[in-house]
Amino acid sequence: QSALTQPPSASGSPGQSVTISCTGTSSDVGGYNHVSWYQQHPGKAPKLMIYEVSKRPSGVPDRFSGSKSGNTASLTVSGLQAEDEADYYCSSYAGSNNFDVVFGGGTKLTVL
Amino acid sequence: QVQLQQWGAGLLKPSETLSLTCVVYGGSFSGYYWSWIRHPPGKGLEWIGEITHSGSTNYNPSLKSRVSISVDTSKNQFSLKVSSVTAADTAVYHCARRDIVVVAYDYWGQGTLVTVSS
Numbered sequence: 001q002s003a004l005t006q007p008p009s010a011s012g013s014p015g016q017s018v019t020i021s022c023t024g025t026s027s028d029v030g031g032y033n034h035v036s037w038y039q040q041h042p043g044k045a046p047k048l049m050i051y052e053v054s055k056r057p058s059g060v061p062d063r064f065s066g067s068k069s070g071n072t073a074s075l076t077v078s079g080l081q082a083e084d085e086a087d088y089y090c091s092s093y094a095g096s097n098n099f100d101v102v103f104g105g106g107t108k109l110t111v112l
Numbered sequence: 113q114v115q116l117q118q119w120g121a122g123l124l125k126p127s128e129t130l131s132l133t134c135v136v137y138g139g140s141f142s143g144y145y146w147s148w149i150r151h152p153p154g155k156g157l158e159w160i161g162e163i164t165h166s167g168s169t170n171y172n173p174s175l176k177s178r179v180s181i182s183v184d185t186s187k188n189q190f191s192l193k194v195s196s197v198t199a200a201d202t203a204v205y206h207c208a209r210r211d212i213v214v215v216a217y218d219y220w221g222q223g224t225l226v227t228v229s230s
Contacts, residue, residue, distance in 0.1 A: 002155070002156035004156075006156075032215075034214070034215035034216070036215070036216035036217070038157075038217075045206060045220035045221065045222055045223055046157070046206070046217070046220055047220075048216055048217060048218050051214055051215075051216035051218075052214060052216070057218060089156060089157050091157070091159075091215075091216070091217075092215075093215040098170070098173060099162075099170035100159070100170075100172065100173060101159040101172075101215060102159070103149075103156050103157040103158065103159065104156055105155065105156035106156050106157075
């Protein structure tokens with residue numbers, strides 16, 4: 001069982017918006033702003049989409065946005081496109097006495 | 113352009129030691145944490161541990177007793193060893209890079225499927 005809880009699936013039609021949640025605790029998501037999101041297509045390595053809750057790396061479309069409220073972080077994909085269909089994973093720093101990083105179980109995003 | 117290329121044995125028997133190596137091409141080798149992350153089939157990602165160019169390490173508390181990460185700065189390489197493997201260690205293993213300050217992985221290796229089976 002993963003440390004962070006994500007819904008196993010999400011879906012939307014092209015052009016629509018979809019939001020994926022990532023729920024942790026005050027020891028990880030709620031305690032730090034080191035929440036990141038990764039996109040993974042089948043057979044490929046994960047790609048960083050969001051870091052530090054809401055920052056986008058260079059080259060990531062602004063259709064992808066992140067936010068956090070309490071112990072839950074969210075990834076919103078606006079203007080859904082076919083190529084957005086992938087697995088999405090959240091991650092958070094979880095260290096207190098020692099450095100630790102935890103991930104979510106992943107959400108399969110389907111573009112209908 | 114930063115590239116991470118990894119290699120290692122893909123089939124192990126229970127109780128053997130898993131060994132993987134990742135070489136970094138392009139960019140600086142210092143100023144980053146070089147990490148190992150695995151993806152068991154049908155499950156989420158799991159952080160294993162990380163190392164800097166100077167050898168400073170952090171390990172996942174649940175794996176710490178069996179994991180060792182080392183670095184060879186002369187070759188821009190870092191390596192992972194996991195001892196006494198079981199079927200639960202079957203996963204795709206990725207090497208990855210994160211900034212010293214930012215806890216996010218911006219470059220990843222292609223992944224190596226490691227299967228533990230008798």
